[in-house]
Amino acid sequence: MSIAVTGINKRFGDFVALSDVDLEVPTGRLTALLGPSGGGKSTLLRIIAGLEFPDTGTVEIEGVHATWLPPQKRSVGFVFQHYAAFKHLSVYRNVAFGLEIRKKPKAEIRKRVMELLELVHLEQFADRLPSQLSGGQRQRMALARALAVQPEVLLLDEPFGALDAQVRKELRDWLRNLHDEMHVTTIFVTHDQEEALEVSDEIVVINGGKIEQTGSPDDLYDKPANDFVMKFLGPVTTLDGRLVRPHDIEVLRAAESDAVGATVTKLTRVGFEVRAELRTAGGRSGEVSEPWVQLTRSQAEALALEPGREVWLRTSSAPQTLAVS
């Protein structure tokens, strides 16, 4: 285990940020801490980095008991949402900072910094100030700066949160590729489930100061432990008293024994997909529900869906559903 966090509690005044959190992060993996704002994920990351200290509990990094070590004594690289660029230093000096602190020889610093700048595609910006870079470039610089000191663990706090959608997507792919090359144990915090599902090897869902579920992206999406995880990881709707993903509902033209009758109330086309809103006549549970179904355009055309049409709904084969709690 690269990082082992045990029994962490942390309060800010009356607010409970983390309550009895245990977490183990395997070496060399890319792990996402996913959850809504204020759920405690950033606090957990900052405790691992040593930027906050827990009220109770322990942190171990690569077998070293690190709970009370200051950040500079942990082998941890930290990347902030708002870059935390050293504004008065050039890009080169920013990346060189940790190496200069460690009093490495000038030639070695130069070699390592240029390597890293090449890795993050900033080699031609070495002499610029951070204020002359775009947000995405600044964040890549911050990453190079954190990687320069060869940390055992790389921690990223909402690293793409301040960037616009296009750049965010690019950097996301780029982070994944970078991780595949470098294999440094990485934890990143995000509230964007798509980001977590796309980039990470493992996802830890945190809500209300507690870990809801830990697992691979597929595990979490297909086998959510509770309805919070199910709702947080993707779209959900209710059919016949159960939570179900809208793409897991099958729409039929004819009645089947396990299908529920429903009327189409509204159709919305969003690019390649069609969202059908329906109203059930009250199924086995006798409950009227208003599910929505996600279809492709050709499916919708084949079924000749239009508002007012009577159809039958059932959950398609082996879908994940949860009883509404």
Add this chain to the structure above:
Amino acid sequence: MTDTSVKLETSAGGDDSRPPVLVRSPRRKPPSGSPVTRWILRILAVGYVLGLVALPVGTVIEHTFENGLEPVLESLRNPDLQSAARLGVFVAVISVVINTVFGVGISILIVRYRFPGRRLLNAIIDLPVSISPIVVGIALIFVYGSGGWFGPALTSMGIQIIFATPALILATVIVALPLVVREVIPVLEEAGTEQDQAAQSLGANAFQRFVRITLPTIKWALAYGVVLSLARSLGEFGAVRVVSGSVAGESQTLTLFVNDSYQEFGAQAEQDAFTAAFLLMCVAVLFIVIIALLRPKEQTK
């Protein structure tokens, strides 16, 4: 209700005789008044500054050089003026050093740490600005004077504060206390703590972070605060007046020398007063130039 009020507003706007394009166009900057208004405002502003500042200052220069250069040089050879200038500069420099060290320390404390009494401390720092310097002087006598709290104990140890250089420094430090702090705090607040934390995670200890991150961040604000403090310290009169014996050659700063010489009888004494005042003014002008040079740099930071 809402509907009618909106309609009323639009109809009032429609009745407006001015062409709406000029008023409403959001892209174009509205013209800053007619040329006549502009000239009147200019003359008023220039006249105001001339009458209040330039004219009195001008008369000092005029009086200084009334009888040519020779009397001025004669005054500059006056050992009392020379020692007053030396003491004034000494007191100011020591005070600025003290205020810089503690000012930066207090600013970091107030910006980066949350502790009980933080707001009170923040408010107390501003006190010297609002309190009359003469009150500061009297307060110092109450504390360190022969009848004050620490006075007898200090006297028995053979340390004299009041009517000696330490009191001059104390008074000057208090009076100029907020200047560095008030310049540095906003810059520190704007910079936030993330750069510091980033440096920390890169392995920098507290001293390295201060030298490599904090100091470069605040340097222009600090320089500005130092120059302001220096100007304030050199020009301080009220608090210093109370705690100084104003003994020529001993506890007389340049401002006290101006005052005392001016109140003496005799043409040479008056000439000394004007010469010393002229010196103070020259230094002030120098500082204004420095401040003007520093200001834009600070703002672009």
